[in-house]
Amino acid sequence: MANRRTVFYLSDRTGITVETLGHSLLTQFDGIQWRKVSIPFLDSEDKAREAAEQINLMAQLDGYRPLVFSTLVNPVVREHIQRADCAIYDFFDNFIDSMEKELGQQSSHAIGRSHGLHDNASYTRRIAAINFAQANDDGISAKSFADADIILVGVSRSGKTPTCLYLAMQYGIYAANYPLTEEDMDDSKLPKILHPFRTKLFGLTITAEQLQRIRQERKPNSRYASFRQCQQELEWQQDLYRRENIPFINTTAISIEEIATTILNRSGLKRQLYGE
Amino acid sequence: MANRRTVFYLSDRTGITVETLGHSLLTQFDGIQWRKVSIPFLDSEDKAREAAEQINLMAQLDGYRPLVFSTLVNPVVREHIQRADCAIYDFFDNFIDSMEKELGQQSSHAIGRSHGLHDNASYTRRIAAINFAQANDDGISAKSFADADIILVGVSRSGKTPTCLYLAMQYGIYAANYPLTEEDMDDSKLPKILHPFRTKLFGLTITAEQLQRIRQERKPNSRYASFRQCQQELEWQQDLYRRENIPFINTTAISIEEIATTILNRSGLKRQLYGE
Numbered sequence: 075m076a077n078r079r080t081v082f083y084l085s086d087r088t089g090i091t092v093e094t095l096g097h098s099l100l101t102q103f104d105g106i107q108w109r110k111v112s113i114p115f116l117d118s119e120d121k122a123r124e125a126a127e128q129i130n131l132m133a134q135l136d137g138y139r140p141l142v143f144s145t146l147v148n149p150v151v152r153e154h155i156q157r158a159d160c161a162i163y164d165f166f167d168n169f170i171d172s173m174e175k176e177l178g179q180q181s182s183h184a185i186g187r188s189h190g191l192h193d194n195a196s197y198t199r200r201i202a203a204i205n206f207a208q209a210n211d212d213g214i215s216a217k218s219f220a221d222a223d224i225i226l227v228g229v230s231r232s233g234k235t236p237t238c239l240y241l242a243m244q245y246g247i248y249a250a251n252y253p254l255t256e257e258d259m260d261d262s263k264l265p266k267i268l269h270p271f272r273t274k275l276f277g278l279t280i281t282a283e284q285l286q287r288i289r290q291e292r293k294p295n296s297r298y299a300s301f302r303q304c305q306q307e308l309e310w311q312q313d314l315y316r317r318e319n320i321p322f323i324n325t326t327a328i329s330i331e332e333i334a335t336t337i338l339n340r341s342g343l344k345r346q347l348y349g350e
Numbered sequence: 351m352a353n354r355r356t357v358f359y360l361s362d363r364t365g366i367t368v369e370t371l372g373h374s375l376l377t378q379f380d381g382i383q384w385r386k387v388s389i390p391f392l393d394s395e396d397k398a399r400e401a402a403e404q405i406n407l408m409a410q411l412d413g414y415r416p417l418v419f420s421t422l423v424n425p426v427v428r429e430h431i432q433r434a435d436c437a438i439y440d441f442f443d444n445f446i447d448s449m450e451k452e453l454g455q456q457s458s459h460a461i462g463r464s465h466g467l468h469d470n471a472s473y474t475r476r477i478a479a480i481n482f483a484q485a486n487d488d489g490i491s492a493k494s495f496a497d498a499d500i501i502l503v504g505v506s507r508s509g510k511t512p513t514c515l516y517l518a519m520q521y522g523i524y525a526a527n528y529p530l531t532e533e534d535m536d537d538s539k540l541p542k543i544l545h546p547f548r549t550k551l552f553g554l555t556i557t558a559e560q561l562q563r564i565r566q567e568r569k570p571n572s573r574y575a576s577f578r579q580c581q582q583e584l585e586w587q588q589d590l591y592r593r594e595n596i597p598f599i600n601t602t603a604i605s606i607e608e609i610a611t612t613i614l615n616r617s618g619l620k621r622q623l624y625g626e
Binding site: 079087088089090091093094095098099102103104105106112116141143145161163166168169171173175176179181182183197198200201204208211235236239240243245288291295329330331332335336337339345 | 355363364365366367370371373374378379380381382388390391398417421436437439441442444445446447452453455459473474476477480481484487511512515516519520545565569605606607608613615621
């Protein structure tokens with residue numbers, strides 16, 4: 075039976091940073107089944123006491139003390155957690171002291187800087203990019219393509235929409251997309267509407283097996299979801315990419331984050347947001 | 351003049367984790383102007399040599415050695431960076447050793463676990479949630495509300511769309527939204543279509559000043575963007591929230607991450623994804 079343990083993510087604010095951090099550390103250890111507990115907005119002594127009790131309880135239940143990843147700033151809250159039965163991996167303890175020395179200045183020890191406050195220009199850019207992705211999804215207007223930083227192309231269900239949204243949300247990129255359809259296949263050339271925007275094109279592809287699985291969930295037992303149909307569309311599409319020199323990426327085994335970052339990196343696009 | 355320094359984010363994979371980490375640490379130090387350089391997919395000796403040169407160059411330019419946040423796993427790559435003129439804050443060095451002792455097992459030192467591989471159930475849920483948010487934006491169909499985990503309500507431009515998308519992307523939540531319009535105001539009651547779904551409602555609000563600024567960008571000098579119009583809609587909306595006992599959050603000064611996490615936390619919704 076798998077080793078069962080509990081991990082806590084504690085934060086004064088959203089907990090998103092500490093969850094990302096913790097998750098990527100946990101993936102370095104195989105064969106453990108993790109029970110994950112997030113406690114965001116942990117900002118009072120009462121909540122700290124409750125969190126400590128929860129930690130102690132899980133230590134008893136599991137027979138192992140929980141791992142606690144934390145970005146807590148408030149010293150009173152921290153103290154309560156430190157007295158609990160757990161192994162603490164604190165983000166601030168590990169880096170802030172050494173950064174203070176390097177930078178020759180004290181840290182502000184302020185809570186919630188990373189996601190709480192935002193400068194207006196970045197915020198506006200981010201919202202505008204999300205709206206753009208939303209408005210120009212499956213876009214077939216040349217107007218939207220003219221304004222786009224990048225245009226993703228690919229057959230239906232190859233991952234265009236989530237990738238566009240992620241490019242907008244994380245990097246503030248104006249991403250439009252164009253679905254390659256059967257009608258385009260008949261023509262066997264690059265669709266005319268895309269001609270003026272060749273340099274902005276980036277292709278997505280996927281294995282026929284995975285595409286079939288996804289389409290099957292959407293329209294069970296349709297021609298659209300048949301293996302043969304998926305295979306034909308993909309073959310045609312990859313020929314097109316090669317013939318037209320469109321860079322492309324296979325999205326089968328990688329996450330939305332990885333697809334988006336790879337595209338950003340390979341296309342040389344400048345990010346408009348920076349871990350804001 | 352502000353103190354000008356360079357920070358590097360180095361990663362074997364996307365760099366998203368290390369950027370999040372670094373950003374939240376940098377915000378603890380005021381008065382420094384950061385030049386931010388991300389080098390994702392740093393996975394060969396050639397690239398490592400180039401990165402080290404870039405670091406040394408910036409050290410000369412700035413007159414301060416750069417800060418380097420890193421999640422590098424490859425020992426050869428790490429060695430090159432360690433020899434460069436910089437202060438390294440390495441994620442793995444700081445935590446993995448102590449985690450190995452705590453867990454009584456070696457880490458896999460494998461690259462790109464956090465965003466690279468994914469289990470199919472989480473991935474499918476995430477994509478389905480994003481599609482749901484996309485399909486049910488400004489949704490006015492009772493069908494979509496029946497399937498939703500949560501329904502955000504609020505006047506036009508109060509932040510519903512990005513929040514729904516973020517809830518889907520980060521937490522796998524099915525989030526629909528319903529725009530409160532002038533027609534609803536005339537009626538001064540909860541729109542009928544929402545009646546069966548009262549328990550799923552969560553309201554967004556915003557200051558009239560901020561709403562005016564946002565609408566002004568969209569439709570300059572329209573009645574829609576007038577301060578008086580914004581104020582009236584917001585007053586009506588907040589009365590509605592109070593009368594109908596709809597929980598609500600003011601989105602004016604906080605980020606999308608913070609809005610989404612607060613809603614998740616206050617509504618007691620169970621997250622469907624966990625820092626995957």
